[in-house]
Amino acid sequence: MIIRQLLALPSWAGPVRVCSGESGLDRPLRTVKAALDASGIPASGELVVVVRPLGSDWQIDALLRRCADAGAAGVLLPGAEPLAASRLLAERLSVPLLVTSADPLDLLVDARARICR
Numbered sequence: 001m002i003i004r005q006l007l008a009l010p011s012w013a014g015p016v017r018v019c020s021g022e023s024g025l026d027r028p029l030r031t032v033k034a035a036l037d038a039s040g041i042p043a044s045g046e047l048v049v050v051v052r053p054l055g056s057d058w059q060i061d062a063l064l065r066r067c068a069d070a071g072a073a074g075v076l077l078p079g080a081e082p083l084a085a086s087r088l089l090a091e092r093l094s095v096p097l098l099v100t101s102a103d104p105l106d107l108l109v110d111a112r113a114r115i116c117r
Contacts, residue, residue: 001029001115003047003074003096011110015102020087021074024094029073032111034104038063042072049076049108060086060097068093078104 004025006012018025030045038059042048048067054060060075060082067075074096081087081099090097100107 002026003029003098005029006047006111006114007098009110009114011102012107016076016098016100016107019081019097019099020090021094021096023091024074024096027071027073027096029115032108032115034108035063040066042067042070044071045073046070047073047076047111049104049111050078051104051108053077053079057083057086061089064090064093064095064097067095074098076100076104076107 002025006029007016028045029047031043032047032049035048035050036052038054048063060077063075064086076098078100087097
């Protein structure tokens, strides 16, 4: 599966949008992992689902850099769109940066169910 296919799912199509990093939407998606903050190290092919808003944009930037270094599939953030600098970094690194108005854990469960088929 790739991120682009995940975004086409009915549960993802409405509440999730790509705010940056569109060139990375065809990255392989192997797993989806919940994150409480930006401190974790993502795995290759992993979509990092941040389950609560991060305190500042530097945390988003750090997470984006770790995702790029690891070959992760992308980042899903709850709530509002990050600042322009974070969106530009995601674009430069080709890491899809997604935002959602839905409960990120509901999206995570649905994504895992689809990937494990």
